Amino acid sequence: MTATQGFQEAKISTAPTRQKPRREGFSLLQFALLLLFCVYSLLPLWWVITTMTKDNSQLYSTFGLWFSSPSHFVDNLRTLFTRDDGIFVRWLINSIIYAGASAVGSMLFAAMGGYAFSKFNFRGRDSLFNAILATIMVPSTALALPIFLLMQNIGLINTYWAVILPGLVNPFGLYLMRLFWDAGFPTELMDAARVDGASESKIFWQLGLPLVSGGLVTVALFSFVGAWNNFFLPLVVVNKDTLFPLTLGLSVWNQTSVSSGQDPIYTVIVLGALISILPLIIAFLSLGRYWQGGLASGAVKG
Amino acid sequence: MRNRATPWFFLTPFLLAFTAFFITPVGYALYLSLFIKKRSGFGPAKNVFGGLTNYVRAFQDSDFLHSLLNILLFLVIQVPLMLLVATTLALILDSVKNGFAQRFFRTAFYLPYTVPGVIAGLLWGYLYSKNLSPLNQITGLKTDFLSSGILLFSIGNIVTWTWTGYNMITLYAALQNVPPDIYEAARIDGASNWNVTRYVKLPLLRPALTLTGIFSVIGTMQIFSEPFVLRPLGYVPDNITPNTYLYLAVARDGNFGYGAALAIVMALFTFILSGFFLRNVRGEA
Numbered sequence: 001m002t003a004t005q006g007f008q009e010a011k012i013s014t015a016p017t018r019q020k021p022r023r024e025g026f027s028l029l030q031f032a033l034l035l036l037f038c039v040y041s042l043l044p045l046w047w048v049i050t051t052m053t054k055d056n057s058q059l060y061s062t063f064g065l066w067f068s069s070p071s072h073f074v075d076n077l078r079t080l081f082t083r084d085d086g087i088f089v090r091w092l093i094n095s096i097i098y099a100g101a102s103a104v105g106s107m108l109f110a111a112m113g114g115y116a117f118s119k120f121n122f123r124g125r126d127s128l129f130n131a132i133l134a135t136i137m138v139p140s141t142a143l144a145l146p147i148f149l150l151m152q153n154i155g156l157i158n159t160y161w162a163v164i165l166p167g168l169v170n171p172f173g174l175y176l177m178r179l180f181w182d183a184g185f186p187t188e189l190m191d192a193a194r195v196d197g198a199s200e201s202k203i204f205w206q207l208g209l210p211l212v213s214g215g216l217v218t219v220a221l222f223s224f225v226g227a228w229n230n231f232f233l234p235l236v237v238v239n240k241d242t243l244f245p246l247t248l249g250l251s252v253w254n255q256t257s258v259s260s261g262q263d264p265i266y267t268v269i270v271l272g273a274l275i276s277i278l279p280l281i282i283a284f285l286s287l288g289r290y291w292q293g294g295l296a297s298g299a300v301k302g
Numbered sequence: 303m304r305n306r307a308t309p310w311f312f313l314t315p316f317l318l319a320f321t322a323f324f325i326t327p328v329g330y331a332l333y334l335s336l337f338i339k340k341r342s343g344f345g346p347a348k349n350v351f352g353g354l355t356n357y358v359r360a361f362q363d364s365d366f367l368h369s370l371l372n373i374l375l376f377l378v379i380q381v382p383l384m385l386l387v388a389t390t391l392a393l394i395l396d397s398v399k400n401g402f403a404q405r406f407f408r409t410a411f412y413l414p415y416t417v418p419g420v421i422a423g424l425l426w427g428y429l430y431s432k433n434l435s436p437l438n439q440i441t442g443l444k445t446d447f448l449s450s451g452i453l454l455f456s457i458g459n460i461v462t463w464t465w466t467g468y469n470m471i472t473l474y475a476a477l478q479n480v481p482p483d484i485y486e487a488a489r490i491d492g493a494s495n496w497n498v499t500r501y502v503k504l505p506l507l508r509p510a511l512t513l514t515g516i517f518s519v520i521g522t523m524q525i526f527s528e529p530f531v532l533r534p535l536g537y538v539p540d541n542i543t544p545n546t547y548l549y550l551a552v553a554r555d556g557n558f559g560y561g562a563a564l565a566i567v568m569a570l571f572t573f574i575l576s577g578f579f580l581r582n583v584r585g586e587a
Contacts, residue, residue: 030394037391038410041467044425045413047436051428059428064436105319113316120309135324137572139524141545142565146327146334149558166323174316200308229418231527232545247420251531254424258534266428273421280416285409 051270052076059266072267079268080275088272090242091249095228095276097160098245102167102227107220110170111212114177115204119190129178132171144236151237162237163245167227173219180215181208217290225280246276335563349559356563366564369541370571372454373522377575380458381518388466388514389507392473393499408474411467419464419527426460426528427535448536457542460528465521469514476510477503516576523572544568 047064054068055075062068080088116122117129143166151162185208193203209216231247238244244252250272257264338352360366391411398404414422429435430447438445447456480503488498526545532538533546541547544564552561 030397033390034394034398034407037387037466038407040463041410041414044429044463045417047429048425060434064429064434064439109316109319112312116309116312120312122306122309125309132320134573135328137520137576138324138328138569139520139545139565139572141524141526141548142331142562142569143324143327145548145552145558145561145565146330147323149334150327150330165319168319169316169323171320200305200311204312225416229420231418231420231530232549236549247418247527250424251420254427254531255534269424270428273417273424276421277417281413284412284416288409 048270048274051267052274054267056264056267073271076268076271079265080272083265083268084241087241087249091244091246092275094160094243095245095247096279098163098167098230098234099224099227101164102170103220103224105164105168106170106173106223107216109168110173110177110219111209111216112204113174114179114181114215115208117174117178118181119185119187133175136171140232144233147233148236158238158240158243160243163230163234163243166233167223167230170219170223170226173223176219176222177212177215180212180218184212184215214290217287221283221287221290224283228280246272250276331562331565334559335566337559339557339559352559356560357567359560360563360567365541366544366547366567369544369547372541372543373525375454376458376461376522376525377519380462381515381522384462384466385469385511385514385518387462388469389473389511391466391470392477392507393503395470395474396477396503408471411470413467414464415468417464420531422460422464423528423531426456426463427532430456430532431535446536448532448538450537450539453536453538453542457525457528457532461522461525465518469518472514473507473510476507480506512580515579519575519579520572523568523575 043065050065050067051059053070053073054062055072058068058072117125147162147166148157151157156162156165189207190203193207198207228245229247230245231251234243234245234248238248241249241252250269253265253272254269257266257269335356336351336353337349338355339347340350340352341347395404395407398407417425429437432438432444432446435445435447437443447453484502484506485498488502493501524545525543526549529538529542529546530549538546540550545568548561548564548568551564552558
């Protein structure tokens with residue numbers, strides 16, 4: 001185990017200077033490991049950036065990890081946004097609709113539900129909570145298949161609703177919100193507000209929610225990412241290309257490029273892939289402290 | 303006095319959505335799984351009640367069992383390896399004192415997680431291509447990463463690339479939440495770096511490891527997008543994972559009853575594996 005070696009090495013190296021021990025050992029080996037994994041994580045993304053500047057034949061003829069020409073980048077960009085009557089823009093908007101609705105909806109539902117579990121004692125509370133949490137283990141396929149048939153029965157197949165509605169349920173979000181309510185909104189504050197005559201809905205909306213805003217952002221972010229990345233559900237419930245999210249659209253483009261063999265647009269797809277992940281990168285870079293907080297609170301109690 | 307109905311008022315939206323898109327589909331799947339397609343004479347196949355026939359068929363379906371075996375291989379090799387690397391990186395990163403370096407590595411490790419599984423599959427599909435893989439360009443070899451011998455490892459690599467950083471951040475966040483005086487106390491008692499790691503940090507990581515482990519088990523059971531987008535590029539068998547097998551089987555012959563039974567077997571499998579995992583992790587303490 002490399003970590004073990006690293007830490008043992010660090011121990012030996014600090015041994016002679018017992019008087020003034022370094023707080024934590026940090027060896028060259030550890031730094032090398034960080035660097036190595038950094039390269040592994042970033043290299044495919046670097047390849048994406050260099051590939052944007054190539055046309056399809058250069059994909060094979062030039063070195064994969066270096067740039068080609070800015071003019072090809074412009075060509076790729078033009079093809080991406082104009083091909084099939086600019087359907088890529090439609091996919092982008094669809095992804096934003098699906099992920100946005102899931103983020104707002106599941107955040108609200110989880111906030112309200114988590115509040116009930118955190119602040120009220122009612123019969124069957126704990127068993128209900130555990131039952132909901134256990135459903136995290138149900139594979140999405142087990143749901144998508146019957147959801148397809150149910151949607152078909154009520155005529156929602158090939159509509160936005162078919163993707164949006166199932167995305168409103170986020171049991172893990174409910175679990176996180178309960179933790180945030182436990183920690184962020186003291187029961188004494190609630191009782192004091194009741195004594196002052198505040199209504200239950202005022203206590204929730206005006207007094208409570210602002211105190212758990214960190215949790216709201218966390219749950220919204222997780223739901224957004226989950227819906228943005230979702231592939232299986234849209235694959236099953238929509239087959240009109242005007243309703244595709246980015247994930248489904250790009251994979252269909254790729255499939256036709258491979259199978260038809262003529263006029264493949266791989267470098268355009270790669271550019272599309274990069275554009276499809278940009279919103280998530282921006283969200284994570286700007287809201288980083290929320291997801292880390294969310295992961296930490298989930299992990300501490302988990 | 304508070305009203306007894308108040309908590310139920312707050313629970314209603316979630317429970318309604320949960321019932322409609324969780325309980326109902328699961329119940330419907332259970333119901334569907336009891337029906338088999340039967341053909342009599344020349345007419346179209348009819349759905350008739352078949353009891354547990356579909357389940358018996360699932361456990362005799364060698365293609366399906368093979369896909370479960372692939373998943374077991376993932377659980378034995380890919381998941382432990384990924385969590386080992388994630389834990390190692392989290393421990394190292396926790397001891398980096400330079401704020402900029404820490405932020406830089408954290409972000410770099412995390413970036414792959416922002417790539418949706420399908421997109422990751424697409425990108426690696428190109429990187430695996432015999433004719434344009436940079437790895438082949440550098441080494442001068444013509445490795446086919448999608449040939450049957452190493453296909454499973456190639457898919458494992460995509461999953462590892464996407465999820466190691468995510469797991470690392472969870473573990474790292476748990477380490478950062480530890481009050482510094484615990485380390486201080488250990489130091490005063492004369493504990494070495496290695497001892498602090500082994501006897502203080504690792505036990506503190508247990509809940510986070512349990513969480514990442516459970517989510518890895520659940521996620522592994524559901525691998526679909528990566529092999530699915532690799533299919534046009536090379537020879538990827540239909541039953542590479544249970545999910546691809548189920549989807550392709552239903553898409554091909556529309557046998558929803560059998561598909562539902564497979565989905566339920568998978569759900570039970572996930573429950574058993576997660577329970578097994580939980581018991582072993584918790585029991586060790």
